[in-house]
Amino acid sequence: MSSTFGTLYRVSTFGESHGKAVGAIVDGCPANVELCEEDIQPQLTRRRPGQSEMTTPRDEADRVTILSGCEAGKTLGTPIGLMVNNRDQRPGDYQEMSQVPRPSHADFTYQHKYGNRAASGGGRSSARETIGRVAAGAIAEKWLRENFSTEIVAWVSSVGEVDAPDLSLEGLGRNEVDKNLIRCPDERSAEKMMEAVADARDQQDSVGGVLTCVARGIPVGLGEPVFERLEAKLAQAMLSIPATKGFEIGSGFAGSRMRGSAHNDPFEMKADGRLGTVTNYSGGVQGGISNGEPLVFRIAFKPPATIGQAQQTSTFQGEKTVLEAKGRHDPCVVPRAVPIVETMTAMTLMDFVLCQSYRA
Numbered sequence: 001m002s003s004t005f006g007t008l009y010r011v012s013t014f015g016e017s018h019g020k021a022v023g024a025i026v027d028g029c030p031a032n033v034e035l036c037e038e039d040i041q042p043q044l045t046r047r048r049p050g051q052s053e054m055t056t057p058r059d060e061a062d063r064v065t066i067l068s069g070c071e072a073g074k075t076l077g078t079p080i081g082l083m084v085n086n087r088d089q090r091p092g093d094y095q096e097m098s099q100v101p102r103p104s105h106a107d108f109t110y111q112h113k114y115g116n117r118a119a120s121g122g123g124r125s126s127a128r129e130t131i132g133r134v135a136a137g138a139i140a141e142k143w144l145r146e147n148f149s150t151e152i153v154a155w156v157s158s159v160g161e162v163d164a165p166d167l168s169l170e171g172l173g174r175n176e177v178d179k180n181l182i183r184c185p186d187e188r189s190a191e192k193m194m195e196a197v198a199d200a201r202d203q204q205d206s207v208g209g210v211l212t213c214v215a216r217g218i219p220v221g222l223g224e225p226v227f228e229r230l231e232a233k234l235a236q237a238m239l240s241i242p243a244t245k246g247f248e249i250g251s252g253f254a255g256s257r258m259r260g261s262a263h264n265d266p267f268e269m270k271a272d273g274r275l276g277t278v279t280n281y282s283g284g285v286q287g288g289i290s291n292g293e294p295l296v297f298r299i300a301f302k303p304p305a306t307i308g309q310a311q312q313t314s315t316f317q318g319e320k321t322v323l324e325a326k327g328r329h330d331p332c333v334v335p336r337a338v339p340i341v342e343t344m345t346a347m348t349l350m351d352f353v354l355c356q357s358y359r360a
Helices: 036-048 092-097 107-114 127-148 186-202 230-239 252-257 334-359
Strands: 010-015 023-026 065-066 080-085 151-159 209-216 244-249 268-271 275-277 294-299 311-314 322-323
Touching: 010 127, 023 127, 036 065, 036 127, 036 334, 080 127, 127 334, 151 186, 151 334, 209 334, 230 244, 230 294, 230 322, 244 252, 294 334, 311 334
Parallel strands: none
Antiparallel strands: 010 023, 023 080, 065 080, 151 209, 209 294, 244 294, 268 275, 311 322
């Protein structure tokens, strides 16, 4: 099972949802980067369960421990071990589902592929696997911020049929995103989104949504033509996140309805003396390579598969049954996915920067 992402900044995650711990091994982080647990913890705290009524009630502090790769507060250039203990484990909640593959979950495909699976909570297919990514990505965020003043901000732009209006990307920061439970900067839309999530939760159901992400301060020249295009690796990173079903960059699918005369991004000399574009339908990427404009993309998340509502389905043996899933589950994953998207973006960008530097 492949659990490693990246070429030079390589991240391997480990652990199951109801095992003893989850975490990551980071290989390729440069030496002498100032690093401690407090640099990593804020993003893990934003991701953790039990934050509010919008999320699963599983009670985990998700405190990270740096096991290796640092001494006296600085990285050594050796593999960095990161671990978060699972404390609120309840594998017994999943006993009923041990013989019933949950509709639209990974139970059936894992069992068929490997002949075995972690039946409690989905194991590696659980969103709890993303803890390792977030911890590793928080290191990449810090490195990018210190070396390029890069800023990465994601927010919830839709939940179910509730869409937030287009927001000005300039200056939008995490303080604006985190001012409500759903992590949508538009307050009116946020209220409607929270109502949609609460309605789904009360009906033992779930609802999906879309995240928008913008990354500012991206060096020009990241990405390679053809197969290692920046947007292609970003798509891989985003679609590797559990529950994702769609990725689009810049104008995305809406751009297919425009004419070239409207969609093209003319160049101009910016106030800082940099050649840039007037518009940004390209989303910060041209020919697979970053052009220095903000990187803008969106990710679609499906409704979580595990719901408490009764569903007609079959056991692994093909016997008809009714499944009412037990356990603690998110009625909507998008609020907690915000830091996952941000940190996966950071991992992707840092890997490209290191590859570009290595080639130079």
